[in-house]
Amino acid sequence: MGTLKPYLISTNAREQADFYLNSLGGKIVSLTTHEEAMGTQSELKDKVMHMCLNLAGDNYIFMADAIEPSSPGTDIYLSIDYNNIAEASEAFRKLAxxxxxxxxxxxQPFGIYLGEVRDKYGVQWMITSETKTDAT
Incomplete structure (x- = not known):
């Protein structure tokens, strides 16, 4: 059985990670630069080669700095389901x-709270919460 681990390539992984940590809560589990991993002494030395973030509970994503010019895809969504409507709403607001x-x-007419947002880095998010799980 496998485990899905989204991997985001960024033009500034540290900045983007800080944005997600502020928006969703969590922590940086690990961060390795090209210099630390490979001894690189070029313009890549301070770039993030691999970073692991723990976000919004027990969710993990990986990130790295792009080495070549890239543009974020718009056909992939990251989805987080919250047990609390207020928590979900706050995460949505911050990502927006x-x-x-x-x-x-x-x-929504089908009975759950749902919002979709493209964050300032071009990543698409679906934030959901079921009404029956909210204590309010």
Whole structure:
């Protein structure tokens, strides 16, 4: 049985990681630069070769700095389901700062709260919460 671990390539992995930690809560589990891993002494030496983030509970994503020019894809979404509507709403609001709301976070006809946002780094997020799990 495998475990899915999303891996984001970024133009500034440290900055993007800080944004996600502020928006979703969590911590940096590990961070390795090209210099630390490979002894690289070029312009790549301070670039992130591998970073592991623990986000929004028990979720993990990996990140690295792009070595070649890249543009984030728009056909992939990262989805987080919260047990608390207020928590989900707050995460959605923070991810939307500087980004673009595709669909506002609100109660949907099929019975859950759902919002879709493209963050300021171009990553698409789906934030959900079921109404029956909220204590309010």
């Amino acid at each position: 700062e500087g980004g673009k709301v595709n669909y506002p976070f609100e109660l």
